[in-house]
Every structure is written in C-alpha cells, then in structure tokens.
Amino acid sequence: MASFFTQLARRGFSSSAVRNLVIKHVTIIGGGQMGAGIAQVAASTGHSVTLVDTNDDILKKSIKGIEGSLKRVVKKKFADKPQAGEEFLQKVLRNVSTSTDAASVVHGSDLVVEAIVENLKIKQDLFGRLDMVAPEHTIFASNTSSLPITDIASSTNRLDRFGGIHFFNPVPVMKLVEVIATSATSQETFDSLLNFSKALGKTPVSCKDTPGFIVNRLLVPYLAEAVRLHERGHGSKEDIDIAMKLGAGYPMGPFELADYVGLDTTKFIIDGWSEKDPGNPLFSQIELLNKLVAEGKLGKKTGEGFYKYK
Ligand SMILES: NC(=O)c1ccc[n+]([C@@H]2O[C@H](COP(=O)([O-])OP(=O)(O)OC[C@H]3O[C@@H](n4cnc5c(N)ncnc54)[C@H](O)[C@@H]3O)[C@@H](O)[C@H]2O)c1
Numbered sequence: 001m002a003s004f005f006t007q008l009a010r011r012g013f014s015s016s017a018v019r020n021l022v023i024k025h026v027t028i029i030g031g032g033q034m035g036a037g038i039a040q041v042a043a044s045t046g047h048s049v050t051l052v053d054t055n056d057d058i059l060k061k062s063i064k065g066i067e068g069s070l071k072r073v074v075k076k077k078f079a080d081k082p083q084a085g086e087e088f089l090q091k092v093l094r095n096v097s098t099s100t101d102a103a104s105v106v107h108g109s110d111l112v113v114e115a116i117v118e119n120l121k122i123k124q125d126l127f128g129r130l131d132m133v134a135p136e137h138t139i140f141a142s143n144t145s146s147l148p149i150t151d152i153a154s155s156t157n158r159l160d161r162f163g164g165i166h167f168f169n170p171v172p173v174m175k176l177v178e179v180i181a182t183s184a185t186s187q188e189t190f191d192s193l194l195n196f197s198k199a200l201g202k203t204p205v206s207c208k209d210t211p212g213f214i215v216n217r218l219l220v221p222y223l224a225e226a227v228r229l230h231e232r233g234h235g236s237k238e239d240i241d242i243a244m245k246l247g248a249g250y251p252m253g254p255f256e257l258a259d260y261v262g263l264d265t266t267k268f269i270i271d272g273w274s275e276k277d278p279g280n281p282l283f284s285q286i287e288l289l290n291k292l293v294a295e296g297k298l299g300k301k302t303g304e305g306f307y308k309y310k
Pocket residue numbers: 029030031032033034035052053054058114115116117118119122126143144145146166167168169260261262265
C-alpha cells in the first residue's frame with residue numbers, strides 16, 4: 001500500500017507541507033537581552049531549553065533575569081491563584097538548563113537559535129563549529145538584526161536547514177517574529193520555523209534575506225535621522241522623543257528606543273549597511289552615536305546611553 005506521504009503527493013500535496021519538524025528541544029546561544037527572552041518564552045510554552053553563554057556568571061544573571069520577568073508574568077496571570085502561579089514558575093524554570101559549551105549540548109537539539117554579538121565572523125565561527133557536531137536534522141537559525149543570513153550560513157554544510165528567526169525586544173512582550181528564508185532554505189525548514197514561532201504564541205511574518213528584513217530596514221534609518229536632527233540642532237532629545245510619542249503615536253521616542261535596543265547594536269547595523277552601500281545617505285556615520293559607543297555608553301543595559309538610567 002502506498003504510504004501516507006505518497007498518497008498525499010499523488011493528490012497534489014507537497015510532502016514539505018506535512019514533513020516539517022516539530023521542535024521540542026531548543027539550544028539558545030547567547031544569554032543576553034534577546035537570548036534570555038527567547039529562552040523564557042520557549043520554556044514557558046513547554047519547550048526544553050538549553051541556554052549557552054561564555055561563562056557561568058553571565059548565565060546566572062540570565063536565569064535571574066528570566067525568573068524576575070516570569071514572576072511579573074505570574075503575578076498578573078495567576079493573580080487569584082498564587083499556588084498555581086508558583087507551580088507554573090517552577091515548571092518553566094525546570095525547562096531551562098545552562099551550559100558554557102555549545103558543542104557539548106547540541107546533540108539533542110531540534111533547533112539552535114543564535115543570539116550572540118552582532119559580528120559576522122564570530123557568528124560564522126560558532127555555526128561552523130556546531131555544524132560538525134549537531135545532528136543531521138537540527139535546524140540552525142540566527143536572530144541577527146542586520147547581517148545577511150546567507151553569509152552567516154556559509155560557514156556550514158546545512159544551507160537547506162538554515163534560516164533566520166528575528167525576535168523583538170522585549171521578547172516576552174513583543175508579538176512579532178520575522179522568519180527569514182535564504183535562497184537555499186528548504187520549505188520544511190521555513191515551515192518548521194514558522195510553526196515554532198506560532199507555538200511560542202508569536203505572530204510570524206515571512207521575509208526575504210534582504211538588509212534589515214522588514215522592521216529594521218524601516219526603523220533604523222528613522223532612529224539614525226532622529227540623532228542627525230538633534231546633531232543639527234533642530235531639536236533636543238527630549239523634545240524629539242515627546243514629538244514622536246504624541247505626534248506619531250509611537251510608544252517610545254527614537255532616543256528612548258535606541259537606548260533600549262542598545263547603541264552598540266544600532267551602530268553595528270548602520271556600519272554594516274554603510275560598508276555595503278557607502279553612498280547611501282540613510283546609512284551615513286553619526287558622530288554622537290559613535291562617541292557614546294566609544295565611551296561604553298551603550299544604552300539601558302550599561303546604565304547610560306542617550307539618557308542615564310541609574
Ligand atoms: N537588542 C535588540 O533589541 C535586538 C533585537 C533583535 C535582534 N537582536 C540581535 O540579537 C543578537 C544578540 O543581541 P542582544 O541585544 O541580546 O546582545 P547582548 O549583548 O545583550 O547579548 C549577547 C550575549 O552573547 C554572548 N556571547 C557573545 N559571543 C558568544 C559566543 N561565541 N558564544 C556564546 N555566547 C556568546 C555574550 O556574552 C552576551 O551575553 C544580536 O545579533 C542582535 O543583533 C537584538
């Protein structure tokens with residue numbers, strides 16, 4: 001008798017529509033703002049998560065951050081049932097383990113999500129190493145904000161099982177996930193990433209592997225122009241922030257948002273694009289941003305960026 005898949009194929013269904021991988025175990029590399037947020041959401045939705053970073057102190061901080069964030073969720077969600085809330089919290093925390101050695105933990109992973117520093121060479125090195133030890137079926141995905149997924153994937157031999165999965169900050173709150181297919185990403189991989197995003201309770205949109213995908217291609221030039229407007233003396237940071245909140249209905253002004261995203265991340269994005277497209281005025285260098293990054297004032301995460309947070 002013909003198999004179920006053969007029968008579907010005969011009826012005109014593509015096998016890729018039914019063969020996508022159900023992701024249960026996820027390894028998340030990078031326990032910073034994004035990685036910790038992705039780990040929290042994946043663990044909260046019943047996935048088994050291994051969170052990887054370079055040292056135990058960072059991982060302890062990540063877990064503490066996840067616990068604090070979960071407590072806020074529990075307080076709201078289980079307001080009348082504190083016992084059930086505590087049980088949920090403990091269950092979610094049990095779903096997360098940590099490691100400082102990615103290569104030794106990927107063997108059981110259906111999916112590896114990378115959320116480390118925004119640097120092409122470092123991401124390529126990581127994926128190149130993991131490609132040699134990860135199981136055949138494991139999908140690799142990057143959470144990069146601005147680097148081409150195709151370039152990151154080029155250090156591996158699993159181009160068909162490589163895609164982008166771009167979350168937004170703060171991950172537990174923001175509903176959107178951009179799922180990115182390169183020209184080599186298989187339909188199975190793409191569908192698996194879409195379904196994984198939905199399983200996390202997010203709304204995915206499909207993107208091509210073009211600079212900034214959808215959101216950042218529109219947002220980063222806007223943030224950059226706000227800083228230039230201020231540098232030209234056309235408005236204070238505070239006034240520009242108020243103007244965009246009250247005049248455009250944005251929940252945060254551009255300076256608040258840049259501090260929130262991280263000024264280093266914002267600068268990496270602009271630098272990368274201006275290198276590829278040097279004549280484009282949208283991507284030209286911004287003196288004030290460069291100065292703050294050189295001084296280590298990276299935004300909220302370091303306590304100071306355009307504003308002070310202590
Ligand atoms: N911040 C945002 O709003 C935002 C939004 C979407 C996507 N992203 C992207 O997500 C990625 C991470 O950004 P973030 O804001 O979480 O940065 P972050 O600086 O908060 O965290 C990065 C973490 O990666 C760790 N790390 C660096 N190299 C590593 C390696 N080789 N192995 C394991 N861990 C390593 C660092 O120790 C750090 O804890 C970047 O690619 C960024 O572009 C950021």
